[in-house]
Amino acid sequence: MFRFVLGAILFLSFVLPCYAAPCYGTKMPEKMKVFMGLQYHNLFNRYLEDSRGKLKSQQYFLLLSWGITDWLSLDLKGGGGDIKQHPNGSGEVRYSPGFAGGYGLRLRLLEKESWKGVLGFQHISVHPKSRHVDNIRNKAILDDWQFSLLGSYKFKKFTPYLGARWSRVDYIHKVDTTRKRRMSDFTKDIGLIYGVDIPFCDKAWVNLEGNGLDSDAFAFSVNYAF
Secondary structure, eight states: OHHHHHHHHHHHHHHSOOOSSOOOOSOOOOTTOEEEEEEEEEEEEEEBGGGOOEEEEEEEEEEEEEESSSSEEEEEEEEEEEEEEEOTTSOOEEEEEEEEEEEEEEEEEEEETTEEEEEEEEEEEEEOOOEEETTEEEEEEEEEEEEEEEEEEOOSSOEEEEEEEEEEEEEEEEETTEEEEEEBOGGGOEEEEEEEEEESSSSEEEEEEEEESSOEEEEEEEEEEO
């Protein structure tokens, strides 16, 4: 059974587009301990409500996770990111990279032998540089929210996990002084999460994560436990 689940995860990872705000997996720091890492996150495609087109974004982060208790962690990230917005019927609008950051909480619900279950909340906000179109200042912000529930099983050399999430991505567009918020397509708010932690040694590991059904994205990070 375990081999079947692992094989399914690895198969999906290679043959399907991976998918949005990363969930970090089920590996959490112990009380008063810290994890740090570097993460790349590529949002390939997220559809907006009312057929208003789609969003794309590439993000780069420095990660920090702190164990508030043995079963609760605070996750923080800071870095940069861009936004590409493609309205229906017109060309893509690109905003050059600017500040991006995020935060989240993870709560461990289950830990029994090699099994873990984790409930999480994550938020990413991307603030690229503004651009001028016909001498009018355009500003864009991407807000990515999600709640997730993950389960993992630890093998000797890696820890795969599966789960589900509810997510929402808002596109905030400001033209001069007029500000409008466009939400993601609410019919695609539920996603399937799959990922794996692969250790280098006792304190260092790689995380690969994707999900399906709600959007197209991929997350990759290298992490170290202090």
